[in-house]
Amino acid sequence: MATDGAGLSKSLGGWHLWGIAVGLVISGEYFGWSYGWAQAGTLGFLATTILVAVLYTTFIFSFTELTTAIPHAGGPFAYSHRAFGPLGGFIAGYATLIEFVFAPPAIALAIGAYLNVQFPGLSPKLAAVGAYGVFAALNIAGVTIAATFELCVTLLAIAELLVFMGVVSPGFTWGNFAAHGWSGEAGPLSAPALGGIFAAIPFAIWFFLAIEGAAMAAEEAKDPARTIPRAYIAGILTLVALAFGTMVLAGGVGDWRDLANINDPLPQAMKAVVGADSGWLHMLVWIGLFGLVASFHGIIMGYSRQIFALARAGFLPAGLSRLHPTRRTPHWAILAGALVGIAAIFSDEVLAFGGQPLTANIVTLSVFGAIVMYIISMASLFRLRRTAADMQRPFRAPGYPLVPAVALGLACLCLAAMIYYNLLLFGVFVALLALGWLYCRLTVLRRPAGGVLPEAGL
Template sequence: MTDEVTESPGLVKTLRPYHVWALGVGIVLVGEFMGWNFTVAKGGILGALLAMLVAGTMYVIISLCASELGSATKLAGGPYDWARLFVGPGAAASVGLAVYMEFIALEAADAIVVAFIAQELFPQLQVFPVTLLVIATLTFINYRGVVAALTLNFFMTAIAFLAIILFFFSGTFGVFELHPENLFQGAMPNGMIGLFAALQFGPWFFLGIEGAAMCAEECKRPSRAVPLGQQAGMITLLVGAAMTLFICASLLPSSIPAEGLGVSVYPLFEAAQVSGVPVLVALLAIGTLLTCISSANGCVCDSSRSWFALSRDHFVSNWFASVHPKYQSPYKAVIFTMPIAIAFAFSGYLDQVITFSIVSGLLCYVLIPFSLLRFRKMFPSHINKIRPFVSPLQPWISYFAIIIAITIMSTLFWGYRYNLIFALVFYLIAYFYFHNKHKKHQKEFDWQREMGWPNPSHHNIEE
């Protein structure tokens, strides 16, 4: 399953911690400019706060798991490679497809939002041509190499995050008037069931941060860059989420579901408009646009790496496993993201596309900590060469993350039950198909040749 498939050069190892930060935060920060506020429509301000805290706890744990696994394996497939190495081929194929679908769907959604923003600024523009242009441009940038793509992400993400910080401190220092009493209005409009239902939108604050570890194979020092960039990214998002929730709730009414925060398309931008400060309005408009572009850009990077890894191990055609001789990018896998993203974008069902992305992500959040549990069982903690970064409080926090992910997934029955059922059936079929097709290769896996590790003892790999 892991034989060499091409004699083309390998992926270039040039990325540093700030590139990892830019990839993770660049994908996710868009969820703080829009989408998260639907928690308010379901559960009010208290529901939004609960969703942020519950999802934030899960993502902190997932980030720790991803840091340990990514710095150890140093492979481009991220969650796919972790499942392949430590769980089995069926789980690997399922999570590889889930990662691919998660980021492709996010890319499509981001491109559509960019097109809508462009249309608001220039009414003569049409949404679909702009969407196509955004997808094509970002595909070309990633085709030319990962350093250029993620350096661009770093600057766009830094500007967008700076916009949130300046907006927050402008309000707290009295540049415009805040209304903290809004935090107590409509705090729990739908009772306890609303609090529970709000959890389905909690991942918006952090969805995709695990993708930061997917550039491990292209990092100069992955054992340092992955944990540092991943954890710095998670801290950035936690701070940004808290600032966003406070400033938006203090400016936009949450007690009027038909008009307020719960149904806002661009909550940070609309909050800036309410502030009445032209500079902040312009800054948040720019931040909204840049964060959508950076998210779509990071999604091209991560989805192509997942498809590249699937191809390299013969789960899909190994034609996609080629590396460009000049740009050292998985260029065929990058190009293949374009027609799939366009298909999602032109379906016209944005909420359905996003929901499929969330379900795909939640499946990963079950299998990432499970992969870490298997990894630790197969390679105990005393093997320091294999595990350069060790996440704390294991295995308990991994079990806790799995429980949270399954709980959040169950809340999708409020509004998206058919999406949930379809996605689970799709990945279940993929699991059994690829498990039966590749189980022989799993038994013959040579850890010394493939990873440079000693083979785990029979006692450690027993189910």
């Protein structure tokens, strides 16, 4: 459980944290969500996205209380450990780990798909592996360098989404968007339409997945009590606006069914408006990569801090908590997560089942981890309000207890729907948790009393 002396470097300001919060998520505007159209139709998926946007808005306003009260690299692991002990910490920590380790390979495959548009001879999978090499190295180089890069590419990605909306808006018609808008070609209250709405939940969550990862940079923030609330609130408002603008405009420029099962819906939507030879299209492909890169790079930062925190507390091998001697970054944690992600990229025989593309299944597996973590985080908020009433809380959840209760209820609803429609993938998720729990049980004697290190702040 060595941490090599000094802890993580405290060098991140408010803009850095906003860039991390938005950048972690922004690839969700570029790909992944359109699989939801295949499940629910455009109108059905619009209803799903409204539901999920409410979930994330209420969750972030509640989660911010935990992040500012317990600024810890483990994020949800730390909050749940404080509230429910080692078992709670394990569930939250490993669920977050599954979310953050399995999101990057999906994004890396999308990076490969975007590059394949420009270079048809380039293998998307090999390009994905190359992305891991480049951005793992950048994360090892130093947190300030990594966070500044994240902020820059996030700003470019937002600018490109605004350009996309402006270019395709002349080709938008509501008739195109609403055509075949409900699953089963039936009305909104029919069984097929309602089933599609719930089946599409993982892909609506992809619009916002991982925004909570900014919590894992809390130990590296200069003034977490002040900067984290601003970053979170501005971040969720930014993402809600971009999600609805991108989805609605992309769905109304032609036959949206052509975009429902691909990894590059935005270039294909723009192609329908400006043609395959337009400079706008080539610009979108190249600059659009910044959105994917922002999330890919940011989630590498997130998973490395989660692995680092779990290893520091004895829930993963101690060597993964070692910091680079000069850069003060968790280099072994970065490399370990990259190896798992690369294995997932080549896991067609294991994860490409149930009639879904590999990317869709990886997205769903990541979302399972997120939803479980959201549930136990909100439960931790309620418990800590009772058991640690005197804990310093620089930011308190507005509308308590209603706002966190809405987040908790919607998260439980989403989990139930996801299990019903993705039973096999839920089995994979449970198997991964079981393997983690087996490791924790076999190594329990290696952990100090209580299962955490004193410097972990718990």
